[in-house]
Amino acid sequence: MTQNGQDRPVVLEARGITKRFPGVVANDNVSLKLLQGEVLALLGENGAGKSTLMNILYGLYGQDEGEIFVNGAPLRVSSPHESIQRGIGMVHQHFQLVPVMTVTENVILGNEVMRRGLLDRRQAGQRIREISQQYGLPVDPEALIADLDVGAQQRVEIIKALYRNADILILDEPTAVLTPQEADDLVRVMRTLTAQGKSLIFITHKLREVLEVADRIMVLRGGRVVGETTPAEATEASLASLMVGRTVLLRVDKEVARPGAPVLEVRNLQVRDDRQLMAVNDVSFEVHAGEILGIAGVQGNGQTELVQAVNGLRSAVAGSIRIAGQDVTLASSRTVSELGVAHIPEDRQRDGIIASYPLTDNGVLEYYYREPFARGIVRNEQEVTKHAQDLVTRFDVRTPGVHVAASSLSGGNQQKFIVAREFSHPLKLLIAAQPTRGIDVGSIEFIHNQIVHKRDEGVAVLVVSAELDEILALSDRIAVMYHGRIVAIVNNGDLSRAQLGLLMAGVSLKEAMVLQQ
Amino acid sequence: MAVEGRTPEPAQPAGFRAFWARYSPLFVPILAVITALIVGAVIIGITGGDWLAAYIGLWQGAFGSPRALANTVIRSTPYIICGLAVALAFKSGLFNIGAEGQLYAGAMCAVVIGTTLKLPPILHIPMGIVAGAVGGAAWAAIAGILKARTGAHEVINTIMLNYIALRLTDWLIRSRQPLLLGDPLDTSSSRTPFIAESMRLPNIRLGETTALHAGILMAIILVFLVAWFLNRTTIGFELRTSGTNPNAAKYAGISVPKTIVLAMVLSGSLAGLAGAGEVMGVRYAVSTDFISGVGFDAIAVALLARSNPIGILFSGLLWGALLTGARLMQVRAGISIDVIRIIQALIIMFIAADQIVRWMYRIPQRKPGEEVLISKGWGG
Ligand SMILES: Nc1ncnc2c1ncn2[C@@H]1O[C@H](COP(=O)(O)OP(=O)(O)OP(=O)(O)O)[C@@H](O)[C@H]1O
Ligand SMILES: [Mg+2]
Numbered sequence: 001m002t003q004n005g006q007d008r009p010v011v012l013e014a015r016g017i018t019k020r021f022p023g024v025v026a027n028d029n030v031s032l033k034l035l036q037g038e039v040l041a042l043l044g045e046n047g048a049g050k051s052t053l054m055n056i057l058y059g060l061y062g063q064d065e066g067e068i069f070v071n072g073a074p075l076r077v078s079s080p081h082e083s084i085q086r087g088i089g090m091v092h093q094h095f096q097l098v099p100v101m102t103v104t105e106n107v108i109l110g111n112e113v114m115r116r117g118l119l120d121r122r123q124a125g126q127r128i129r130e131i132s133q134q135y136g137l138p139v140d141p142e143a144l145i146a147d148l149d150v151g152a153q154q155r156v157e158i159i160k161a162l163y164r165n166a167d168i169l170i171l172d173e174p175t176a177v178l179t180p181q182e183a184d185d186l187v188r189v190m191r192t193l194t195a196q197g198k199s200l201i202f203i204t205h206k207l208r209e210v211l212e213v214a215d216r217i218m219v220l221r222g223g224r225v226v227g228e229t230t231p232a233e234a235t236e237a238s239l240a241s242l243m244v245g246r247t248v249l250l251r252v253d254k255e256v257a258r259p260g261a262p263v264l265e266v267r268n269l270q271v272r273d274d275r276q277l278m279a280v281n282d283v284s285f286e287v288h289a290g291e292i293l294g295i296a297g298v299q300g301n302g303q304t305e306l307v308q309a310v311n312g313l314r315s316a317v318a319g320s321i322r323i324a325g326q327d328v329t330l331a332s333s334r335t336v337s338e339l340g341v342a343h344i345p346e347d348r349q350r351d352g353i354i355a356s357y358p359l360t361d362n363g364v365l366e367y368y369y370r371e372p373f374a375r376g377i378v379r380n381e382q383e384v385t386k387h388a389q390d391l392v393t394r395f396d397v398r399t400p401g402v403h404v405a406a407s408s409l410s411g412g413n414q415q416k417f418i419v420a421r422e423f424s425h426p427l428k429l430l431i432a433a434q435p436t437r438g439i440d441v442g443s444i445e446f447i448h449n450q451i452v453h454k455r456d457e458g459v460a461v462l463v464v465s466a467e468l469d470e471i472l473a474l475s476d477r478i479a480v481m482y483h484g485r486i487v488a489i490v491n492n493g494d495l496s497r498a499q500l501g502l503l504m505a506g507v508s509l510k511e512a513m514v515l516q517q
Numbered sequence: 518m519a520v521e522g523r524t525p526e527p528a529q530p531a532g533f534r535a536f537w538a539r540y541s542p543l544f545v546p547i548l549a550v551i552t553a554l555i556v557g558a559v560i561i562g563i564t565g566g567d568w569l570a571a572y573i574g575l576w577q578g579a580f581g582s583p584r585a586l587a588n589t590v591i592r593s594t595p596y597i598i599c600g601l602a603v604a605l606a607f608k609s610g611l612f613n614i615g616a617e618g619q620l621y622a623g624a625m626c627a628v629v630i631g632t633t634l635k636l637p638p639i640l641h642i643p644m645g646i647v648a649g650a651v652g653g654a655a656w657a658a659i660a661g662i663l664k665a666r667t668g669a670h671e672v673i674n675t676i677m678l679n680y681i682a683l684r685l686t687d688w689l690i691r692s693r694q695p696l697l698l699g700d701p702l703d704t705s706s707s708r709t710p711f712i713a714e715s716m717r718l719p720n721i722r723l724g725e726t727t728a729l730h731a732g733i734l735m736a737i738i739l740v741f742l743v744a745w746f747l748n749r750t751t752i753g754f755e756l757r758t759s760g761t762n763p764n765a766a767k768y769a770g771i772s773v774p775k776t777i778v779l780a781m782v783l784s785g786s787l788a789g790l791a792g793a794g795e796v797m798g799v800r801y802a803v804s805t806d807f808i809s810g811v812g813f814d815a816i817a818v819a820l821l822a823r824s825n826p827i828g829i830l831f832s833g834l835l836w837g838a839l840l841t842g843a844r845l846m847q848v849r850a851g852i853s854i855d856v857i858r859i860i861q862a863l864i865i866m867f868i869a870a871d872q873i874v875r876w877m878y879r880i881p882q883r884k885p886g887e888e889v890l891i892s893k894g895w896g897g
Contacts, residue, residue: 357761379749
């Protein structure tokens with residue numbers, strides 16, 4: 001889509017933006033230009049200042065220095081209200097929807113006062129349908145947000161911005177939570193949007209996507225602009241090293257696994273989801289000490305419920321789960337954790353971290369009651385602090401200190417902190433659900449190496465990921481899950497990427513083998 | 518969230534502005550009180566009163582003499598303890614509107630122990646205190662168990678339990694046939710018998726004429742105990758965690774239903790202690806017009822202090838002072854005591870709608886996790 005951009009008007013310009021938080025300079029004299037109808041990709045490590053810059057453009061934060069111009073006119077007041085008025089919309093890294101309300105209600109929320117106190121729901125629903133048609137964003141205006149999957153929720157966020165007549169759309173890591181299929185759909189939506197004259201700023205950690213949709217690429221590091229390029233001039237490797245400041249291995253180096261005794265044994269497991277539908281149906285598998293089993297599958301095929309059941313967070317309807325030889329089918333999550341099981345939950349904001357707590361408390365979320373973090377019921381603050389500092393250092397979490405609230409960390413750094421926490425105790429079984437979601441390439445490399453390292457120490461590892469690349473990079477064996485069943489368990493390497501993709505889409509193993517030929 | 522009219526932050530605010538941007542959120546409660554007092558003065562002025570005389574009277578009535586001070590302290594004690602009860606529940610993600618009923622339950626249990634047993638003070642006083650705590654805890658546990666088991670919202674249940682507690686107390690006191698807990702010697706049948714001397718709290722003498730019962734000591738100890746419990750113990754951590762993010766708590770292996778019951782039990786026991794303290798230190802009996810309303814005002818006391826136990830010591834004192842000083846204010850300025858109620862209501866309003874105060878004093882917006890806890894309780 002790269003066209004000569006010289007003749008296109010500049011719709012948004014930031015000049016010399018600086019933003020300081022206590023202990024960090026999040027943006028340091030950053031300037032940016034967005035042309036009409038283009039996709040500007042913003043790249044950078046976790047904590048580089050991408051979300052902060054976007055929040056400033058959207059008016060959520062005031063900048064300490066610098067100016068913003070929309071269509072050539074300065075933006076004087078920094079409030080989202082003002083930015084929306086001027087045609088800027090934003091889809092946040094963490095969605096801002098009210099789960100108990102319908103799509104329509106969410107879309108008009110905050111915009112409803114404009115209608116002289118009268119809520120015209122029907123007309124709003126009509127407009128939502130029009131927008132959804134025009135830009136290829138299928139969604140049911142009457143559906144409850146809580147009943148929608150992430151992909152649909154994201155479409156609602158985009159519709160919300162378009163409903164407010166946004167011409168400039170900021171998408172902060174929209175693809176981090178999407179399945180590859182949904183990500184492809186989003187790319188199509190982005191193309192439709194730009195074709196109709198909208199301008200986009202797109203943040204992602206997935207370099208392939210950048211090369212696919214961006215017209216221009218801007219890279220931030222440590223709050224500064226360190227480079228600008230175009231997809232024509234860049235490669236994944238060049239972008240990675242520009243971001244991180246060193247060469248990044250985009251694959252994992254690992255030896256052949258030496259599996260030991262089975263650690264996790266799941267037999268004929270059946271689990272229901274929240275709607276009482278059978279989400280996990282007659283699933284059996286084993287994970288041995290010293291091996292990594294990857295569960296591949298499009299999200300929503302029962303992986304979440306399977307992981308919850310193994311962790312004692314959801315009760316099984318039938319079947320059995322054994323960990324380290326012990327039957328834990330009915331055990332509480334505390335019991336499971338005390339057997340030496342660590343769990344990186346897939347939804348970090350909801351399940352993995354307490355945003356308002358300092359890192360110190362978050363660092364001992366599961367272990368707060370154990371020695372040395374407590375004696376009896378009395379907490380040992382010194383040990384808790386020391387532990388958090390240790391996690392921060394070992395996993396290179398970018399934060400001004402351990403006493404700041406977790407919410408002040410960038411999304412990727414929150415995830416790194418959770419991973420660090422789960423790795424910090426003696427383990428028999430590691431369950432990692434989407435372990436590198438929202439993490440930059442450099443840190444992915446690091447976390448992948450840590451997972452392999454745990455495997456080599458004899459830990460059994462279960463990785464659940466919607467990223468086929470991640471599954472292929474890490475796994476020794478791969479189980480494909482489809483509609484609540486495990487449709488195949490193969491050694492990594494036995495099937496091609498394409499064949500795995502077919503299995504994930506519901507094609508049977510036999511057919512997949514045939515189709516390959 | 519969007520608030521209009523915020524000017525863009527200029528280049529690195531210096532000196533006072535930087536200080537204000539950083540620390541002013543801490544002053545919101547104080548500014549709310551001051552603003553409420555100013556609005557109160559305007560109301561007095563509009564209605565033809567002398568606001569200055571009124572406020573001087575208020576001040577002197579509350580703090581003007583050792584006697585006034587002692588009365589303020591005594592009056593504040595149940596607000597402080599009950600405020601702690603509400604705050605502990607808030608911190609655990611629960612909105613305990615039932616402190617009132619739990620206070621009555623505690624007071625009645627203390628009366629039973631105080632009128633039936635004959636013991637030396639060294640045993641009788643602790644027994645009375647324990648009885649109060651147990652009574653309040655048991656009453657609150659009902660709502661806790663209902664919530665943990667069935668998900669029934671604690672707000673509804675504690676309100677209902679309040680009615681039951683009040684009516685039950687009334688009946689226990691008034692009933693003559695059979696005679697239950699009423700005092701046969703009291704012709705108006707409006708109170709229980711007085712508790713034994715041995716269960717009355719010892720007085721702390723302040724000069725010649727003034728005495729302060731030991732309840733305030735109990736309140737101060739409880740303030741620090743609750744602060745320590747919430748912030749420095751593993752159980753406090755469990756309560757706060759379940760209250761802040763039940764999902765993450767569950768993932769961390771914490772049993773959320775258990776913590777709900779525990780939080781209600783602890784909250785109720787504090788409210789019960791407040792009731793027992795009133796019985797043992799001030800009234801020596803429960804009457805049908807016992808200190809009603811304390812359990813509700815305690816919600817305001819806790820909110821004003823943002824559920825911070827140390828803060829509750831001060832907001833509780835403020836509450837007691839306003840009520841104590843009101844009498845002299847009435848005498849001096851000829852203004853109805855209701856004005857104090859209006860000021861209290863204004864304080865609550867400014868705290869609940871702290872956007873107003875923030876806007877008036879240019880205080881930066883709340884950050885995530887800093888919101889007034891009241892909104893959490895309704896999330897259920
Ligand atoms: N509200 C806040 N309070 C204090 N510090 C903050 C706040 N928001 C961001 N920061 C800090 O500013 C820096 C930049 O954060 P930002 O969220 O912009 O990073 P990011 O580039 O979006 O990273 P990620 O890829 O992980 O999302 C980080 O060091 C972060 O800790
Ligand atoms: Mg970000």
